[in-house]
Amino acid sequence: MTRVGTALAAAVALLSVGACTGEEPAGGDPTTSAPSPRATPSPTPTPAAPTIPPEATEHSADGAAAFVKYYYSAMRYSAMTGDGAILLAASTEECDTCAAMAAYDTKLHKAGGGYEDLPWSPTVTTSQAERDYFVVTTAVTTTPYRYKRRADSPWIEVSPKKRMHLFRVRDTSEGWKVIHLTEQARVPK
Template sequence: MPRAHRPRRLAVAATALAGALAFSACEGGGDMTLSAPPTSPTTTAPPSPTTSSAPLTTVTSSSPGYVPVKPAYPSDAKEQTRAGAEAFIRYYFAALNYSWMKPDALILIDLGDETCNSCKSLSATAQELVAKNEKYTSLPARVTGIEYALGDDVNMRFVVDIHQFKSERVSSAGDVVGVDREKTLKRIVGVKWGVDRWRINLIGAG
């Protein structure tokens, strides 16, 4: 008789995303975990984005055998301009989605500044997925809007709207080990220009 498998809680040390998109502030305080504890999986269809902003990635399938497509680094993100900073933020979250669905811990290397604790936590989740041979089977989140807030040529802040989808984390055997709830998030995302590229230096409460 087949043995029933029950979802278990994900244990991600110092998590900024307890299995889905939950962020901790990079400056001035403790973690702000916004992701709910794993629950028994149910089937729901993700809603359409609520703004006209272009989606982060074209990933739409979670069928067996689906291989996530690694996002290309956009040429616009190489420019020290407001548009370049926005393109880089979109790329960062596309890379984050890929890192959890593939999984791939290398793509996030050097995208975050050393001062960004949230970036370290997000990268740690990707590393854990690789180590445990686990992955997300559907798109964890999508940026639905970005609005410039303040800054200069070196440091900029943006208000970023993010839709976190209901998503499952599964083992190599296909067992569901975590399920995260659907929600809408608003975050302040900071970027800093250094040498020849942008890096994330803040993901905080909006």
């Protein structure tokens, strides 16, 4: 289960469809829970909070796509810092997945855990208007990375993955907001 999948499960649990264990990392299934043979990494510098690019201010399919690319930067920032407020600011209250990811990141960091990095490389595959929102789909690849659940736990390796996400975004008076986020079937390797 991925971070989005875990967050989806948590969100769905709130709506009576599933449950979030908070046990799985972002971006993929752990391949091992044994300590990594790699040397302990130097502390990863705290990333700067991303800013919404000017192209994401357009009310168009391209503007929605640019906003979704920004949202991936916000997801990385939240995962790396535990500051989920950036995800909440870029989503509506309708997005239970967004709230669950923000809560997971905050909980992980409060326990002393965290990510070495969150190396997601998203590519927008479609972006189109639908009713009063836009639907944006992405193909996402990751490289291997590690995370810890707590300060005293071992690093957990996450293998490279390919997957697809579906976003529903709405252009509001406060700018674009995610109203729904879900993981689609994995992309074949």
